[in-house]
Amino acid sequence: MNLLSVSAFARQYDCDNDRDPNMYNCYNSIDGSYAYRSGQRGDWNRDDRLGTSGSYWWVFSGVGGDSADFYAWLANAAFTDTRAEYSANSDRMLTINQNTAPSGWSYVGSNSRPGGVQVSHGSGRTGADLIRVLANDGLTDDDEANQTSSCGQVAPLAPEVAIIQQNMLNAVDRYRDVKGAFHVFFSNNGQDDRVEFKISEQDQRSFVRTTPRGGNAVEETSSAVSSLVLYPERAMFRRSAHTPISHAPSARHFFNKACESVYVRRQDPAWAHAANEITLPSNYAFWLTDSDAKVVGQETLLSRKVTVVAGRHDWYLGTKLGASAFKMWIDDETGVLLKLSGTDDRGRVVYAIDVTDIQFDRGVGLGEFSLEEPVGWANIGLQ
Template identity: 50%
Template sequence: MMRTGILQATFAVSALSSIVFAASPARANDYYCDNDRAASQYPNCNTGSDAGWVLRTGQGGDANGDDRLGGPGTHFYGWSFYGLSGGNRFWLDVYLNNFDFTDTRAGYGASSQDVGYINQNTAPGGWSRIGTGTSYPSFRVQAWNDSGAGRTGADLIKIQTFSSFAAAQTDADESAAACATTFQVADPRVAAIQQKMLSAVDHYRDVQGSFRIAFSKIGQDERVDFTVSEQIASSSVRITKANGNVVERTSNAQSAVTRYLDTSTFRKAALAPVLRPVGARVIVNKTCEPVYVHRQDPAWGDAANEVTSPENYAFWLSSSNAAVVGNERLLGRAVTVVEGQHDAYLSRKLGATTFKMWVDDETGVLLKLVGTNEKGLTAYSIDVSDIRFNRGVDAKAFTVDEPAGWKNLSAE
């Protein structure tokens, strides 16, 4: 019964997507900017950073053979665009295909707005479409580590400019005519689960809970407590690290404030408008590279999105020979259990060969994840200890007031 419901939901979303896409305006222009590239190669861009970013060459997997790598606590890397034409809105794509790009909460912003966040450590290899923003003849895209585990990577990025935010996220000109790999899930049961995970934010009004996330290869071990309300587009997230350091983030759709309790510092930012993507969520570009189309969470759930909007883990299903292996109950909820094998890129990066995930049938929320290496030992895990849906929220929990007397990092 639950599988049938998921499939029906998938077909309904596909039908809606077709309607929206048909009315979408055409893309205006594509602009690329790579780290440390000559202006003659990418004439509309320049790059720069503050201290702490190391230029590396010959790593393998990078666009044009080089990248910039920062460490935890490193501030901003910037790609500056100028002389743009043909539109004043853009979609941001970032190229993540390096084993050392392991920042679990990499932030991206432009034009004084946060555009989106992504876990670089668990992102599949290829292009990740982060979200939307506002472009001008000259503007700057920035990346930073928002106190996540791991190291932030900076490589090639792309913006597609459009005339308005009504433009569809999937561009018809993006797809390749014929590629050896399509990255589409063949098993309809797995495809339905993937779609449910990718659209999880549509299937609950609010959610509260706690989970532990641990990826041993990068030393990540955190407890995340969260309240997320999609209904009023707000969130409150508290991340407690194994060393006792705490990061708190609250948002209310227009802005967000991140508080670093161990250093009495904070960062406040305006939030870019959020759009729902339409069309396929995994596409192949003209050079046969995968493009993973992320959806900005209207509530900006930050670290909570590891379970409340588990997009990276859903994208794993496109290249893992995944299969449904059972149905269980977990935390009092009906779940579907999926097993798969990591592709070569993620296997090396995460130190795991196989994974097993428990997905909530009703919402697509991830309730448990375990990755094991070839010896059968656990390489990473996510364990939800408490989950409550649609109980209502107190809007006072989502205040974005600046803490008095603390240093404002966003002013630097």
């Protein structure tokens, strides 16, 4: 097990929601609906902001360095946004599924101009708690010290599960392109979506259509530098620029000096959010560390060889999702998640992902990924 400690060359700045006067000089700003809550279990200083629209800002002043890495503290069961968008200087860095994220620090991206961070509402209740900035003065991975950790495990106990976890965390390296569809259901936040996707990792482009049950479809086309989101039923669109990740910790899960878990998700080069629930299943890979996960079988699913992994949730995710146990079906060749099921103590399914169609490396034409804004549609910006 490895522990990455912060180098002496990295300076740390913390900014809570509704600024704590004992922390670094920063301020917060709200655009939309973010209600203040106190006495919250899991939160930093036991308070947070919970939003259902718009954006929440943490604005820093005087942060120097060549670049900075940003981390969000996510440890409250009410944070259920399935696509919370984290941005710096209005450029999107990472999109995090707060609903399935494990408790602890989530890496949300890096930026060469570390002036502030914002989280924007996607779908569900968006949580805003402490943001941590590590400003880098020429910091590289070589400057970070590895040492034995006494904090806990940072990899699954079973060696064969650890290999599967690494495949899941790096699935985008294991195929050139992929297209397909799946259904995702979580009872705790009411998510019930059908997702269709076409992704070219080698060309860094993607198209994802998400259709909620009884709702209107949302279509997102992305490249390495920007995304265009369409709301066809409302004749509206919004565009966002992307911040390339210039520096990120090389370890996916480690403990900081306070023995707090830190989780680092890769940015999909094709920016295929929503589809990444299966095509780059980072959150579900992290579940394998904090459980007694083990391989329970080998099967064939959608004409592909899969390994079945089962485990039990830790207290945080079990309470949040209303589930005690989970089972995953992982594609042996790619690390893609082809099926997921979570059950409560009575054996009832409380969440599930079912892939209905998937095809790898059969070609996806670039003409299918148009980033042209529809004529006559309204530009609504971030919602």
